[in-house]
Amino acid sequence: MSWRTDDARAFDDALRGRVPTDAEIAHLVAQAERVCELAASVSPSPAFMSSLRTALMAEAATILTSRTTPAPPAAGIWARLGAPARRRIAVGVAALVTAFGMVGLTGASASALPGDALYPVKRGVEVAELSLRRGDDSRGAFELERATRRLAEVNGLTRRPATAASLAATTLNDYSAEAGNGSDALVRSFKASHHRGSIVTINRFAGRAHLGLERLDGKLTGAAATQLDAAQQQLADIVALAARLCPDCGGIDADLVKSLIAPAPSAAVPAAPPAPAEPVAALPPVAPAPVAEPKADTPAEKVAAKADNKPVKKKTSAPAVEVQPTIEAPSTEPSTVTPPPIPAPVPPTAAFSCDELGNSGKFNCVDASTGDPTGWAWSFGDASVPDSAQQNPPQFEYPAPGSYTVTLTVTNADGANTATQTITVN
Amino acid sequence: MSFDSLRAALAHALALPHDESLAIALASAEPTRIGGPSQMPSHRGPAPEEPSPESERLRALVELACDGDADAFGQLYDHYVKGIYRFIYYRVGSQQLAEDLTADTFTRALRSIAKYTWQGKDFGAWLTTIARNLIIDHYKSSRSRLELVTESIPEGPTTAPSTEQDVLATLTNESLMVAVNGLPSEQRDCILMRFIQGLSIAETAAAMSRSEGAIKQLQLRAIRNLAKTMERDV
Numbered sequence A: 001m002s003w004r005t006d007d008a009r010a011f012d013d014a015l016r017g018r019v020p021t022d023a024e025i026a027h028l029v030a031q032a033e034r035v036c037e038l039a040a041s042v043s044p045s046p047a048f049m050s051s052l053r054t055a056l057m058a059e060a061a062t063i064l065t066s067r068t069t070p071a072p073p074a075a076g077i078w079a080r081l082g083a084p085a086r087r088r089i090a091v092g093v094a095a096l097v098t099a100f101g102m103v104g105l106t107g108a109s110a111s112a113l114p115g116d117a118l119y120p121v122k123r124g125v126e127v128a129e130l131s132l133r134r135g136d137d138s139r140g141a142f143e144l145e146r147a148t149r150r151l152a153e154v155n156g157l158t159r160r161p162a163t164a165a166s167l168a169a170t171t172l173n174d175y176s177a178e179a180g181n182g183s184d185a186l187v188r189s190f191k192a193s194h195h196r197g198s199i200v201t202i203n204r205f206a207g208r209a210h211l212g213l214e215r216l217d218g219k220l221t222g223a224a225a226t227q228l229d230a231a232q233q234q235l236a237d238i239v240a241l242a243a244r245l246c247p248d249c250g251g252i253d254a255d256l257v258k259s260l261i262a263p264a265p266s267a268a269v270p271a272a273p274p275a276p277a278e279p280v281a282a283l284p285p286v287a288p289a290p291v292a293e294p295k296a297d298t299p300a301e302k303v304a305a306k307a308d309n310k311p312v313k314k315k316t317s318a319p320a321v322e323v324q325p326t327i328e329a330p331s332t333e334p335s336t337v338t339p340p341p342i343p344a345p346v347p348p349t350a351a352f353s354c355d356e357l358g359n360s361g362k363f364n365c366v367d368a369s370t371g372d373p374t375g376w377a378w379s380f381g382d383a384s385v386p387d388s389a390q391q392n393p394p395q396f397e398y399p400a401p402g403s404y405t406v407t408l409t410v411t412n413a414d415g416a417n418t419a420t421q422t423i424t425v426n
Numbered sequence B: 001m002s003f004d005s006l007r008a009a010l011a012h013a014l015a016l017p018h019d020e021s022l023a024i025a026l027a028s029a030e031p032t033r034i035g036g037p038s039q040m041p042s043h044r045g046p047a048p049e050e051p052s053p054e055s056e057r058l059r060a061l062v063e064l065a066c067d068g069d070a071d072a073f074g075q076l077y078d079h080y081v082k083g084i085y086r087f088i089y090y091r092v093g094s095q096q097l098a099e100d101l102t103a104d105t106f107t108r109a110l111r112s113i114a115k116y117t118w119q120g121k122d123f124g125a126w127l128t129t130i131a132r133n134l135i136i137d138h139y140k141s142s143r144s145r146l147e148l149v150t151e152s153i154p155e156g157p158t159t160a161p162s163t164e165q166d167v168l169a170t171l172t173n174e175s176l177m178v179a180v181n182g183l184p185s186e187q188r189d190c191i192l193m194r195f196i197q198g199l200s201i202a203e204t205a206a207a208m209s210r211s212e213g214a215i216k217q218l219q220l221r222a223i224r225n226l227a228k229t230m231e232r233d234v
Helices: A005-015 A023-040 A046-063 A083-099 A119-131 A136-158 A165-193 A196-216 A222-245 A254-260 A299-307 B003-014 B019-027 B053-066 B070-092 B095-111 B120-141 B146-150 B164-181 B185-197 B201-208 B212-233
Strands: A352-356 A362-367 A375-379 A402-412 A415-425
Touching: A005 A023, A005 B212, A023 B164, A023 B185, A023 B212, A046 B070, A046 B095, A119 A136, A136 A165, A136 A196, A165 A196, A165 A222, A196 A222, A352 A402, A352 A415, A362 A402, A362 B095, B053 B070, B053 B120, B070 B095, B070 B120, B070 B164, B070 B185, B095 B120, B120 B185, B120 B201, B164 B185, B164 B212, B185 B201, B185 B212, B201 B212
Parallel strands: none
Antiparallel strands: A352 A362, A375 A402, A402 A415
């Protein structure tokens, strides 16, 4: 008896309703259905099911609702990776895609959205294309194309039900990075060659981006909405710079853009240097967190950071907590805006629960801290159980019966907090 | 260059911690296959393959639950609890133990939903994987596999069989359990997931870290063996 692929496919098709032509297949389908019927006659008791549900819902009320919006994990691999890992993926895919001669978006991957299975392929193809381009002008133009795509993706995300908010925020972050890199490169190219085309490209992009951002107005919440504000401000700065460098390069009406965005924060940079025509418009994206960490970055430092092509700070499970102050306003703009109030810094509050697996002597401790901690330090009160720095440490076992103290200290930029519990092992 | 080879190459070359999931997820991007009549799991046949309103709803629930929606988790529990219970019950043979492990499975799922990294459509597979690990842990720490034999008379349905038909059902349930557990472990798990729990091909593939084609072959092989065993016992 051979188990050919045809048999396997025929069997599965028959299970799904296609009338089998083979007698053996028909017989096996009947067997399979009998197994299903028998299994269906076994059920957990209704009392058990409802009491378990009650217990789970009670626990869910404490575990789930205490988590704050900035750090929701999204289903899907792409969104939960930090920026370095995502770059690695994109580069890895890019290498393969180039090797297999698939440069150029095709088919399903072209319409993939963040969170889709094929999205890493789409991003990888972009990296591959970028690597084929030489020169600030070509690369800059391509980066702006990518940025436009990111906006289309965010729009697509808003049309899907129950999309994790973090996906939109992440994608908008990427948009800002690409918009910044792209316009930086084109400005550099213009300064070197004085070729109008570079600024025209920026202005064309700005027109599309303005529409794209406008379309998102009112559709986002939380971190994504804050990121949208920052993106609109960034675009206004880009437009202003382009207009200054080349007033008749097809610029859109800068006043129109400014009139549609909220008063922008322009906290004065301490010891503001005189304003040369540096690429100050191309900001690193402004992080959405309320905690402000004022940094006296000089434009020179910012340019250096841009040259490294590091668009964003390293992402942790909590949102980036640094806020870069915006650049000093160019002399053509009257400065009538007030900076937003900076909320008081909030240290985290430690909390956790530990549960034994049945009566096995094995324990799982789960973090339930609030206040956006960024670091965890667990110790379990016995030399044989190693300390852990993970948010949820791996399962562990105590060597002997007794009483043990579990300690968790959580930290973030604003402080630390400790909680303890005693575990008794019989 | 076929899509299959690209997928395999990507899965190998990326070598990420979740590359298995990525490979499986990419496999799911293939064009939808012909579908049959849509059926509830474990009523007359295994779960449907094509995306249905039901599967879309489940995906949305998973996203909500991951974002912290307790009610969504409750609805996922409602959908999956019987299947998980049956999977466990046919492995361990004891109603009490199956209840305990079912509770452990969902508790663990709730507590680690923050770290859920599978695709929204694979939630059932994820739960099954948790259940499998708990069963393994249980056997490691309990007396031995003989437990299944010593407790070999399963308690079966909660109400005592009152008619000849019921008695027959209990006996055939027993023989099914023995027959299933007599299979090689991969075939056994495939039967448990596909026909007792009611997972789809895609979910079973995700839970067992195999391709969908491999699962189709496995289920055919397993049913053939099972049929032989059960017919012999009649």
